Amino acid sequence: xxxxxxxxxxxxxxxxxxxxxxxxxxxxxxxxxxxxxxxxxxxxxxxxxxxxxxxxxxxxxxxxxxxxxxxxxxxxxxxxxxxxxxxxxxxxxxxxxxxxxxxxxxxxxxxxxxxxxxxxxxxxxxxxxxxxxxxxxxxxxxxxxxxxxxxxxxxxxxxxxxxxxxxxxxxxxxxxxxxxxxxxxxxxxxxxxxxxxxxxxxxxxxxxxxxxxxxxxxxxxxxxxxxxxxxxxxxxxxxxxxxxxxxxxxxxxxxxxxxxxxxxxxxxxxxxxxxxxxxxxxxxxxxxxxxxxxxxxxxxxxxxxxxxxxxxxxxxxxxxxxxxxxxxxxxxxxxxxxxxxxxxxxxxxxxxxxxxxxxxxxxxxxxxxxxxxxxxxxxxxxxxxxxxxxxxxxxxxxxxxxxxxxxxxxxxxxxxxxxxxxxxxxxxxxxxxxxxxxxxxx
Amino acid sequence: xxxxxxxxxxxxxxxxxxxxxxxxxxxxxxxxxxxxxxxxxxxxxxxxxxxxxxxxxxxxxxxxxxxxxxxxxxxxxxxxxxxxxxxxxxxxxxxxxxxxxxxxxxxxxxxxxxxxxxxxxxxxxxxxxxxxxxxxxxxxxxxxxxxxxxxxxxxxxxxxxxxxxxxxxxxxxxxxxxxxxxxxxxxxxxxxxxxxxxxxxxxxxxxxxxxxxxxxxxxxxxxxxxxxxxxxxxxxxxxxxxxxxxxxxxxxxxxxxxxxxxxxxxxxxxxxxxxxxxxxxxxxxxxxxxxxxxxxxxxxxxxxxxxxxxxxxxxxxxxxxxxxxxxxxxxxxxxxxxxxxxxxxxxxxxxxxxxxxxxxxxxxxxxxxxxxxxxxxxxxxxxxxxxxxxxxxxxxxxxxxxxxxxxxxxxxxxxxxxxxxxxxxxxxxxxxxxxxxxxxxxxxxxxxxxxxxxxxxxxxxxxxxxxxxxxxxxxxxxxxxxxxxxxxxxxxxxxxxxxxxxxxxxxxxxxxxxxxxxxxxxxxxxxxxxxxxxxxxxxxxxxxxxxxxxxxxxxxx
Numbered sequence: 001x002x003x004x005x006x007x008x009x010x011x012x013x014x015x016x017x018x019x020x021x022x023x024x025x026x027x028x029x030x031x032x033x034x035x036x037x038x039x040x041x042x043x044x045x046x047x048x049x050x051x052x053x054x055x056x057x058x059x060x061x062x063x064x065x066x067x068x069x070x071x072x073x074x075x076x077x078x079x080x081x082x083x084x085x086x087x088x089x090x091x092x093x094x095x096x097x098x099x100x101x102x103x104x105x106x107x108x109x110x111x112x113x114x115x116x117x118x119x120x121x122x123x124x125x126x127x128x129x130x131x132x133x134x135x136x137x138x139x140x141x142x143x144x145x146x147x148x149x150x151x152x153x154x155x156x157x158x159x160x161x162x163x164x165x166x167x168x169x170x171x172x173x174x175x176x177x178x179x180x181x182x183x184x185x186x187x188x189x190x191x192x193x194x195x196x197x198x199x200x201x202x203x204x205x206x207x208x209x210x211x212x213x214x215x216x217x218x219x220x221x222x223x224x225x226x227x228x229x230x231x232x233x234x235x236x237x238x239x240x241x242x243x244x245x246x247x248x249x250x251x252x253x254x255x256x257x258x259x260x261x262x263x264x265x266x267x268x269x270x271x272x273x274x275x276x277x278x279x280x281x282x283x284x285x286x287x288x289x290x291x292x293x294x295x296x297x298x299x300x301x302x303x304x305x306x307x308x309x310x311x312x313x314x315x316x317x318x319x320x321x322x323x324x325x326x327x328x329x330x331x332x333x334x335x336x337x338x339x340x341x342x343x344x345x346x347x348x349x350x351x352x353x354x355x356x357x358x359x360x361x362x363x364x365x366x367x368x369x370x371x372x373x374x375x376x377x378x379x380x381x382x383x384x385x386x387x388x389x390x391x392x393x394x395x396x397x398x399x400x401x402x403x404x405x406x407x408x409x410x411x412x413x414x415x416x417x418x419x420x421x422x423x424x425x426x427x428x429x430x431x432x433x434x435x436x437x438x439x440x441x442x
Numbered sequence: 443x444x445x446x447x448x449x450x451x452x453x454x455x456x457x458x459x460x461x462x463x464x465x466x467x468x469x470x471x472x473x474x475x476x477x478x479x480x481x482x483x484x485x486x487x488x489x490x491x492x493x494x495x496x497x498x499x500x501x502x503x504x505x506x507x508x509x510x511x512x513x514x515x516x517x518x519x520x521x522x523x524x525x526x527x528x529x530x531x532x533x534x535x536x537x538x539x540x541x542x543x544x545x546x547x548x549x550x551x552x553x554x555x556x557x558x559x560x561x562x563x564x565x566x567x568x569x570x571x572x573x574x575x576x577x578x579x580x581x582x583x584x585x586x587x588x589x590x591x592x593x594x595x596x597x598x599x600x601x602x603x604x605x606x607x608x609x610x611x612x613x614x615x616x617x618x619x620x621x622x623x624x625x626x627x628x629x630x631x632x633x634x635x636x637x638x639x640x641x642x643x644x645x646x647x648x649x650x651x652x653x654x655x656x657x658x659x660x661x662x663x664x665x666x667x668x669x670x671x672x673x674x675x676x677x678x679x680x681x682x683x684x685x686x687x688x689x690x691x692x693x694x695x696x697x698x699x700x701x702x703x704x705x706x707x708x709x710x711x712x713x714x715x716x717x718x719x720x721x722x723x724x725x726x727x728x729x730x731x732x733x734x735x736x737x738x739x740x741x742x743x744x745x746x747x748x749x750x751x752x753x754x755x756x757x758x759x760x761x762x763x764x765x766x767x768x769x770x771x772x773x774x775x776x777x778x779x780x781x782x783x784x785x786x787x788x789x790x791x792x793x794x795x796x797x798x799x800x801x802x803x804x805x806x807x808x809x810x811x812x813x814x815x816x817x818x819x820x821x822x823x824x825x826x827x828x829x830x831x832x833x834x835x836x837x838x839x840x841x842x843x844x845x846x847x848x849x850x851x852x853x854x855x856x857x858x859x860x861x862x863x864x865x866x867x868x869x870x871x872x873x874x875x876x877x878x879x880x881x882x883x884x885x886x887x888x889x890x891x892x893x894x895x896x897x898x899x900x901x902x903x904x905x906x907x908x909x910x911x912x913x914x915x916x917x918x919x920x921x922x923x924x925x926x927x928x929x930x931x932x933x934x935x936x937x938x939x940x941x942x943x944x945x946x947x948x949x950x951x952x953x954x955x956x957x958x959x960x961x962x963x964x965x966x967x968x969x970x971x972x973x974x975x976x977x978x979x980x981x982x983x984x985x986x987x988x989x990x991x992x993x994x995x996x997x998x999x
Contacts, residue, residue: 102832104832105832143527144523145523145524146524147524152708152710153708154501154504154707154708155504159522160522160523161520162518163518163519163520164519164520164521164522164525165503165504165506165519165522166503166522166523166524166525167501167502167503167504167522167524167525167528169501170501174501178531196599196600196601197599197600197605197609199599200595200596200599200600200605200606200609201530201534201609201612203592203595203596203599204592204596204609204610204612204613205530205613205616207588207592207613208613208616208617208618211617211618211619215618215619218471218472218473218988219472219473219476219988220473220984220986220987220988221987222987223473223475223476223987225520226476226518226519226520227476227520227618227622229520229521229522230520230521230526230618230621230622232523233520233521233522233523233525233526234526236523236526237523237526237527237530240527264721266710267710267809268710268712268713303710303809305712305809305810307712307713307714308712308714308715308810309712309810310712310715310808310810310811310885311808311810311811312808312809312810315808
């Protein structure tokens with residue numbers, strides 16, 4: 001891809017003369033080819049990535065296919081994913097390694113899957129995988145990444161560092177306004193006039209950016225790094241406004257979804273499922289409209305409960321008796337089926353948007369990650385991971401990858417390489433790996 | 443003779459020169475602290491500067507808790523891309539309201555010559571007025587010029603004076619100078635070689651501590667005049683601020699942080715089991731405790747320890763329904779619920795101070811059931827400042843936690859069995875016995891005497907003190923020395939906004955003694971902190987980090 005940049009000041013000078021000027025359009029993204037799968041200049045539609053995280057995993061022995069490789073059999077706990085089997089990879093036999101550090105229950109497992117490292121204490125400082133990927137593919141969109149939490153948790157696992165944790169949107173209606181509200185520019189609109197207000201906001205940010213020099217004087221290294229994080233975020237925002245000032249490339253599959261009703265967030269499982277469906281639909285439309293390429297869904301899990309039941313999914317994993325005939329805790333199993341259903345809803349939302357001969361799912365990759373391989377014991381062994389989608393042809397799908405105790409970071413490395421992140425190894429200490437699942441990398 | 447004079451004068455000259463060189467190369471002010479404004483502080487500043495009718499709408503990045511306090515967690519966070527996008531939206535939302543037709547006449551000190559053209563003089567007046575209140579310091583001349591220039595340019599683009607002014611104001615509200623509190627230190631003239639906080643940084647620290655707000659004009663003026671560097675000047679300001687009704691904002695902010703009321707934002711109860719625990723009741727539960735606290739500690743000037751035993755509180759009809767209290771209410775239909783003072787009868791188990799309020803028993807429970815463990819842990823960690831270890835991995839809870847087990851009908855019975863496991867016993871012995879004393883309160887705060895048909899045994903123990911119900915636990919808390927030393931520790935850490943160091947221990951001991959001597963009165967404790975040297979001290983580590991910072995190369999422009 002050729003690069004196209006206009007200097008910040010150069011652009012502003014053009015705008016600040018007051019007249020509404022025609023703003024240069026990046027040539028490469030102009031038009032789609034006839035069948036809508038690629039841009040007219042031959043470049044394919046961009047890849048997209050989603051991190052879909054839900055706590056407490058699945059029941060060991062009930063989610064892994066018996067057969068390894070292609071044409072695997074879908075195990076009972078993931079049965080609901082069967083219609084998408086050819087687009088889903090299942091990774092089993094992967095462990096998280098503690099290297100003598102404590103297992104901070106329900107945190108450490110996530111850290112290994114998403115950050116590739118176990119924090120010595122407290123928050124993990126390594127960036128989460130979605131942010132690393134956003135740096136590679138998300139810098140040319142209005143939103144570098146979007147984070148949502150249907151269960152109402154304000155915090156997310158998406159982070160640039162321990163001091164920069166992305167907050168999650170908990171209201172579908174608010175997310176709708178953020179993406180498709182007044183600032184949305186329909187890529188398929190016939191005409192385009194840059195909004196003078198956006199031009200003015202852009203120059204306001206530019207003035208803030210000019211303060212950096214003065215602010216970082218006589219500041220210690222740690223605080224300077226935090227100020228730099230702020231200015232990195234500021235540049236992201238500036239870039240976002242730059243994009244709003246350009247005529248977007250037409251995207252055939254883009255349409256604005258209707259505004260969802262305001263819903264009360266909550267941890268009652270049917271509420272979570274319902275809110276999640278709304279979020280999944282909005283995210284799919286945002287991707288189809290080129291508004292973002294990276295997202296994180298915090299499906300939650302810990303506090304999920306049935307209406308009228310005093311126990312939560314989490315307390316049940318520790319308290320419910322195992323049914324010896326079934327070989328698992330029945331209500332826990334029921335909740336796990338609901339989580340699988342949630343993942344299915346996400347995949348279905350992406351697959352529901354047609355792009356040329358295929359669907360949006362084909363150019364995306366969604367990674368399911370969790371915190372444990374056996375919630376009852378907070379086990380770090382055999383942590384289940386899934387990916388859905390084909391990353392625009394860079395990933396083969398419909399494969400069960402059965403490992404034998406390799407670090408779980410192998411999945412994160414594979415995913416990053418599929419997304420075009422220039423990285424040959426990932427993770428720290430025993431969780432360090434330079435072995436992607438090359439059999440599924442195209 | 444002449445020669446000597448010449449030598450002397452040349453020596454003097456070179457000395458002057460050397461001093462000047464040193465003055466130019468040595469940093470005059472260094473940064474020793476950087477904290478992101480909390481959501482509450484942000485809201486308070488906007489309300490103070492622009493009035494309560496300007497709405498702050500958006501999501502704030504979650505503030506992390508460190509050493510028990512959000513006030514400390516904010517000293518290690520930055521702003522993310524998503525977070526800044528939200529600050530940007532909030533900033534422009536606030537700024538648009540400031541200049542809209544409902545507000546412009548009261549909030550702007552002038553009218554533009556033309557509403558469609560730039561007016562530097564009027565914009566300058568506006569920013570000279572609000573700038574220092576937002577940045578907590580006077581604006582440098584070039585900063586003021588910049589605001590005016592940005593407003594002028596924006597007005598040129600959007601062809602509207604007010605919109606242009608709002609855009610420039612929006613830029614201030616998303617700038618790091620506003621979003622971060624920066625503690626600056628300067629060489630201390632009374633102690634050569636040492637540093638002290640600048641007057642303006644002292645003003646900020648004092649104001650956020652006592653009022654949870656940015657310094658007002660009086661305090662800023664005093665700081666600029668150097669008054670906060672003298673004992674008399676400082677006392678004058680401390681006394682003025684303690685006497686102000688705004689002290690209540692500061693006390694509310696502190697207890698909101700210490701009691702972890704930010705968790706209310708994510709509190710979820712099962713409405714099938716607890717239909718009375720409505721969103722209004724949850725909101726009121728938080729307010730009930732803050733009212734109980736400020737009424738007792740400020741209005742009545744009461745003893746902190748009595749917060750655990752008082753039978754006086756405030757209720758709304760919604761809350762009274764949760765607690766099962768018959769409340770006389772003559773609020774007309776459709777009118778907002780009002781707060782009604784309520785006093786529990788002697789021996790009513792609900793009269794156990796703030797421990798028996800929903801803000802404690804409901805906040806520290808599962809969505810559908812009570813939890814002596816969560817409550818006991820909160821009691822140790824939040825109110826006694828003790829650390830309870832996380833539960834170990836690889837523990838099987840199922841053996842004894844099966845709620846359908848006919849042998850163990852009550853939570854107490856299930857937990858007792860759980861404690862028989864040695865790996866669990868260590869911690870649960872520390873936290874369960876006091877949590878069990880609150881078993882008369884269900885997960886929503888509702889009062890109950892039976893669980894699954896079996897009478898509840900609410901006896902318990904705290905550090906050797908035995909009791910049979912919640913008021914007994916309250917009395918044990920009242921008499922527990924850790925409860926008061928915990929308050930001192932938290933309040934001082936909250937005020938300084940940093941983790942404790944070893945150097946703080948002696949000072950805290952002194953504070954704790956004064957606190958006891960004054961009958962555990964909170965305003966006196968706040969006064970002792972606010973007027974102390976320690977509160978404004980800067981550590982060698984802070985100075986070292988800043989002094990080691992490389993000087994950025996000067997830019998051509």
